[in-house]
Amino acid sequence: xxxxxxxxxxxxxxxxxxxxxxxxxxxxxxxxxxxxxxxxxxxxxxxxxxxxxxxxxxxxxxxxxxxxxxxxxxxxxxxxxxxxxxxxxxxxxxxxxxxxxxxxxxxxxxxx
Numbered sequence: 001x002x003x004x005x006x007x008x009x010x011x012x013x014x015x016x017x018x019x020x021x022x023x024x025x026x027x028x029x030x031x032x033x034x035x036x037x038x039x040x041x042x043x044x045x046x047x048x049x050x051x052x053x054x055x056x057x058x059x060x061x062x063x064x065x066x067x068x069x070x071x072x073x074x075x076x077x078x079x080x081x082x083x084x085x086x087x088x089x090x091x092x093x094x095x096x097x098x099x100x101x102x103x104x105x106x107x108x109x110x111x112x
Contacts, residue, residue, distance in 0.1 A: 073102030
């Protein structure tokens with residue numbers, strides 16, 4: 001009869017060497033970032049236009065409705081650069097641009 005294989009996560013001595021990964025999933029980070037920015041600024045976070053994991057956590061650009069107007073295409077939007085720690089807690093933010101919803105951004109090569 002062959003010896004029993006160790007359980008998953010256990011070394012041959014029977015010690016558990018499983019590393020727990022307490023980092024949130026990317027979707028959890030996106031949800032947390034939007035909610036935290038909305039709570040801090042009092043403005044509606046409408047979308048996330050960029051998202052990247054960094055050495056220090058996460059970096060996002062969030063599009064926010066700053067001033068609602070009629071028609072909707074004239075509403076004022078803003079892009080906020082948002083920094084989060086590895087667990088998804090907001091550590092800083094700043095507005096990087098402001099624009100009317102219905103207008104393309106001429107100073108960016110891609111028009112975004």
